[in-house]
Amino acid sequence: MINIADITHFFSSLKNDCCFIFLGSITNRVGNQISVLFVVGARLGHCLFYQPDYYLKYPLEILLPFSWESGTFRFTGYRGLASHGGAIGLIIAVLLFYRKTGIHFLRVFDYIAIAAPLGGTFIRLGNLMNSEIIGNPTNLPWAFIFTRVDRIPRHPAQLYEAIAYLTFFLLVFMIYNKRGKTLKRGFLFGLVLILIFTFRFFIEFLKKEQVDFEKGLMLNMGQWLSIPFILVGGVIWCFFIKTQIVKNLALLDKLINKRAITGEELLERLIPRPL
Incomplete structure (x- = not known):
């Protein structure tokens, strides 16, 4: 495995x-x-x-x-x-x-976060091959027929997730390669939580209910369980945004008081460089 x-x-x-x-x-x-x-x-x-x-x-x-x-x-x-x-x-x-x-646990989480989306990709490909976690019926041209279940064309929800998680992995890996030495602890962990579980929340609308009690519910169990992870990722990112704003305001105040920098140099310091 x-x-x-x-x-x-x-x-x-x-x-x-x-x-x-x-x-x-x-x-x-x-x-x-x-x-x-x-x-x-x-x-x-x-x-x-x-x-x-x-x-x-x-x-x-x-x-x-x-x-x-x-x-x-x-x-x-x-x-x-x-x-x-x-x-x-x-x-x-x-x-x-x-x-x-x-x-520090956030440091460990960051490194695990690099690989986690790729692990999710393999898991969903395994679900696809085993006809597990199938999608709702659809007439789209790329619909799959899971013969172990029925003869109805369905959304290949497992494939949607596998492609999304592979994309998230490539994105996180690229960020790490370009900015890994300057990223704060928890940055990648928070990003992966938001990406994976937000996508998971919305993809559930295309999936067949896994258990009977989910029928008729506004949100299924997978969606309810995704919300806490999204919130945790959001809290981590809000902390980073607040820290960056405070840092930038302190720098702005210091530079204005000293009058030792031009407007162009100020913008370069306050606005992060693109990846």
Whole structure:
């Protein structure tokens, strides 16, 4: 199974600078912990967010790939993982790593954020090949027919997400390559939270309900679970914007009082250079 820890380790070998060496070190030290808590979180997320009535009745099936039917065990595999639960598990893993090592958690989140969209791309491509998380019916020319489910042309919502997440990965990777040494801690993490979960919120309108209780709801479970992540990303970015405004106002006041700079030089210092 390809996971985020594997992807971050791969990227740590692409460029021999201190940031990627740091990333590789983090991956080696926390990779297994991230992998385990990501999968556990994804499993618990599905069971508790989407099918709580069933799994609270049969709690052993949360951890065991078997079901108890008609007095006999039947192998079923692990039927259901939720990306929101996986994200929560990943956050817990990083916070535990921070508590143990003292390395600032936002710094770790930033490096994981570089690889996370690519991991999401692979996950959605796997969903596409397994006919999971299918879209609503459509007559669009690129509609897919998921023969394991029915013969109805549907939105390939998994492919939409895979393309979006790959685009987000390329964007974040480009930002890191160009401005990585000057970015504040948490910048990439906040950006990825906003991009991924905002897209996830809107793409849910094109998806078939995953569980019966979502039918008739204004927002489905995936959308409700996306809102807190969007808000966290927004809070992080508001903090950066406020900090930058305060910094620019202080610089403006200092320069005006000293009268030691021209208007053109002032604009160059106050307005960030394009990427």
